[in-house]
Amino acid sequence: METQTPSPPTRARMPGWLPRAMVLALALFGLFLLGDWAFHRLTGILIILLVAFFISLAMEPAVGVLARRGMNRGLATGVVFVVTFACVLGFLAALVTLLVHTVTNLVKEAPRLLDSGVEWVNRRFSQHFTLHDLSQRLLHESETVGNYAQDAANNAWGVSTTVLGGVAQVLVIALFSVYFTAGGPKLRRAVCSVLPPQRQVTVLHAWDLAIVKTGGYLYSRVLLAIISAVVHGVFLALLGLPNAIALGVWFGVIASFVPTIGTYLAAVLPILVALTIDPIDVLWIALFAVFYQFFQDYILQPRITSRTVDVNAAVALIAVLAGGALLGAVGALLAIPATATVQAFLSEYITRYAVTEDPRIDQTASRKNR
Structure with missing residues (x-):
């Protein structure tokens, strides 16, 4: 009887698709790492292009008006940007002059303010401080002050580099804004040339909404700034503060273009000026700033922006915080017009239904039934 020898065990063969899948996975992972590296390298340029694009959207209505009246579009763009740059440079020049004047007055009035402050502290807390004691303590701490001064001197090169980099970014943004x-x-x-006809209509409609909302946001803020500058300028002139017009312009720009806390930030400079003249004016300026912030947020701003940038105050605050978290100060400035554009675009494609009367929704319904 013939015996059968057992056949050797067959080895499991690798599927033919597995090597190709592994190579494809490695290639995709490498492309992801390359894209992530490139994105982080190009983030600064992308932010510059985004800011320039929004600036071009804001300038488009004014350029369009001049172009429709027969002016060459390039010339119209130049006129609008030259006027805008002139206004910005004028504001910065006035601000620098105002800051220099304020600091000079503070230095001159510092001895009188220190005397008044020491006298108030002694009277209020039954102490016997003198300026000589304070100067001796300051000299005792001179080592710490010197260390701070040395650190500031060491960082002077870094600060100057940062300033020059910021100026270069502003120039690049201005250049791209003019091009756009x-x-x-x-x-x-x-x-539109790379999109099908139906998508072209959607993209152009979204583009038009972005122009309307961004331009409306800018022009409504300019109107708010003018009103705020006039009101604060008159108020500060009545208080007898010097450079009331320049301080009013400072108030108007900061209070209108810095969301939520702009008026309070703008009040710091007039308060410093008031300290050199009559400290009681500090209280009046602070009270007026609180009153005007309430007036602007709840009465003036809704009437002006209702047809241009109709964004709920809470939604605007969340948008500003989110934009600031993502892109810093640039994101905070662009958050409101971007939110208004998205809100307006979605509102045209979201179906809304009539809401039935219910006391849980509308409190007026329960009052009518009583």
Whole structure:
């Protein structure tokens, strides 16, 4: 009888698709790492392009008006940007002059303010401080002050580099803003040329909404700034503060373009000026700032922005916080017009239904039934 020898065990063979899948996975992972590296390297440029694009949207209504009246679009863009730059430079020049004047007055009035402060502390807390005692304690702490001064001197190069970098970024943003505004129709044509006709209509509609909301936000803020500058300038002039017009312009710009806390930040400079003249004016300025912030947020601003940037105050605050967390100060400034654009775009595609009367929704319904 013939015996059968057992056949050797067969080895499990690797599926043919597995090596290709592993190579593809490694390639995709490498592309992801490359894209992540490139994105972090190009984040600064992307932010510059985003800011320039929003600035071009804000300038588009004014450029469009001049272009429709027969002016060449490039020339219209130049006129609008030159006027805008002139206003910004004028504001900065007035601000620098105001700051220098305020610091000079504070230095001159510092001895009198210190005497008044020491006298008030002694009278209020039954102490016997003198300026000589304070100067001796300051000299005792001179080592600490010297260390701070040395650190500031060591960081002077870094600060100057940061300032120069900021100026360069502003110039690049201005350059791209001019390009985007002057070539707006060509840019829209280039974008639509790679889209099917139905998508082209949607993109152009969203583009128009962005122009309306961003331009409306800018012009409504300019109107709010003018009103705030006039009101605060008159108030500060009545208090007898010097440079009341310049302080009013400072108040108007900061209070209108810095959301929520702009008025309080703007009040710091007039308060410093008031300290050199009559400290009781500090109280009046602080009270007026609180009153005007309430008046602007709940009465003036809703009436002006209802047809341009109709964003709920709570939604606007959340948008500003989110924009600041993502992109810093730039994101905070662009958050409201971007939110208004998205809100307006979605409102045209979201179906809304009539709400039945219910006391849990509308308190007036329960009052009518009583």
